[in-house]
Amino acid sequence: DSGISSFTHTEGANEPSSPSNGDTWWDTANDVYKVYMNNEWKDWLGTTPPAYSGPAYMGTRGIIAGGYGGSTNSTGAEDIQYITIASPGNATDFGDLTRYTSRTGMHSNGSRIVMAGGRAGGSATNSIDYVTAASPGNASDFGDLTESRFGMGGGGDATRSVFAGGWGAVNTGSPTGTDSRTIDYITTGTTGNATNFGDLSYYRKYISATSDATRTIFAGGSETSGTTSLVNKMEYVTTQTTGNVTDFGDLLAVNASMAA
Numbered sequence: 001d002s003g004i005s006s007f008t009h010t011e012g013a014n015e016p017s018s019p020s021n022g023d024t025w026w027d028t029a030n031d032v033y034k035v036y037m038n039n040e041w042k043d044w045l046g047t048t049p050p051a052y053s054g055p056a057y058m059g060t061r062g063i064i065a066g067g068y069g070g071s072t073n074s075t076g077a078e079d080i081q082y083i084t085i086a087s088p089g090n091a092t093d094f095g096d097l098t099r100y101t102s103r104t105g106m107h108s109n110g111s112r113i114v115m116a117g118g119r120a121g122g123s124a125t126n127s128i129d130y131v132t133a134a135s136p137g138n139a140s141d142f143g144d145l146t147e148s149r150f151g152m153g154g155g156g157d158a159t160r161s162v163f164a165g166g167w168g169a170v171n172t173g174s175p176t177g178t179d180s181r182t183i184d185y186i187t188t189g190t191t192g193n194a195t196n197f198g199d200l201s202y203y204r205k206y207i208s209a210t211s212d213a214t215r216t217i218f219a220g221g222s223e224t225s226g227t228t229s230l231v232n233k234m235e236y237v238t239t240q241t242t243g244n245v246t247d248f249g250d251l252l253a254v255n256a257s258m259a260a
Contacts, residue, residue, distance in 0.1 A: 007036075013240070015041065015214045029240070030158045030213045041212075059110040060085060061133045063094065066118060068102040076102040076120055080131065080139065095138040098129050105154030105209075107161035108133065109188040114142055116163045116184075116194070117149050124148040124168025128186065128194065142186070143193040149180050151257070153209030155216035157239045161188045162197060162216045164245075167205035174203035176224045183237065183245070198244040201235060206256035214238060217248055220255040230254035 007022035013029035023036040034041045065080045078100045081091040101118035108114070116128045126148040129139035149166030156162045164183040174180070181203045184194035200207075200218065207221040217236045223229055232254045235245035 027213060032213065059108065059133050063106075063108070063113050063131070063133065064091060065106065065113075065115050065129075065139075066097055066101045066104055068119075076100040076118065082133075082136070092136075094136045095131065097139045098141060099125065099127065101125065101150075103150040103152075103206075105152035105163040105166075107154045107156040107163075107188065107211075109156075109158050109161075112188055114161050114186065114188055115139070116154060116161070116186075117145050117152055117166060117168075119150040119168070124150050124166070130191070142191050145194045146184050146196055147180055147182055149182075149205075151205040151207070151221075152180075153207035153218045153221075153260075155209040155211030155218075155239075156185070156188065157211060157213050157216075159187060159189065160239050161186050162209075162211075162237065162239060163194070164209065164218045165200055165204045165207045165221060174224065176203075179203035179205055179224055185239075185242070197242045198237065200245055201233070201247075204231070204233075208255075208258040208260040210260045211239065214240075218245065219260065220251055220258055222256045230256050 009024045010016040011026040016025055019036040025034045033044045035044050062083045062085050067077045078096045080094040082094045083091050099120045101120040104118035105116045112130055113133055114130045126145040128142035130142040131139050149168040152163045152166040154163050162185045166180045181200040183197040185197040186194050202223055204221040204223050208219045210217055215236045216239050219234045223231055232251040234248040236248045237245055
């Protein structure tokens with residue numbers, strides 16, 4: 001059914017180009033063995049028949065942090081909650097953020113979770129918080145983004161977290177002066193300030209993002225150029241290669257603030 005034919009084997013940190021069903025790849029950057037099946041790379045867990053999972057850097061806990069209209073502050077919440085993804089049930093208190101905030105960008109390398117920017121006290125912030133997923137407790141300061149903003153898209157891989165766009169930056173060159181096209185990145189395991197990665201194709205906020213071990217994709221959002229309009233754009237970067245985005249394709253409809 002998967003159309004397996006003669007195959008090739010590749011070892012290296014970069015995804016092989018133009019793969020065929022049945023090809024194998026030892027992803028040395030993330031220490032994962034992959035098989036190309038049904039037109040996508042899948043992680044092999046070494047079972048018979050083969051079983052697959054998400055990238056090796058993903059952990060077992062899900063973290064939900066902050067949010068709009070939180071308990072005692074109308075512009076955000078400070079609560080951090082967690083779930084065990086394999087066990088359905090209610091969330092458990094994890095700790096608190098360093099500030100009440102909403103509309104942050106988030107990513108994890110499996111052991112550390114970072115929460116960047118957001119709307120705090122009615123204004124955009126450049127602060128980055130982090131927690132250790134296995135150790136409930138309050139967040140600690142990680143460093144700062146290059147611009148204060150909220151409504152970013154956040155993604156990345158096993159070593160980098162990438163955050164794009166947002167609302168609240170000033171003097172960016174956008175028609176409103178408050179939208180951003182900036183992409184920042186951090187090395188997730190090492191605290192410190194963010195570094196500029198490149199740019200989106202245009203100034204945009206309320207972006208959604210998703211990623212695998214190679215690419216981070218930014219989707220949808222709201223652009224302002226005379227009038228504000230939602231967009232159906234999808235753009236991507238290769239997470240380990242700094243630079244501007246490349247067009248990925250289009251969503252089925254124009255959307256912003258999607259869950260991803």
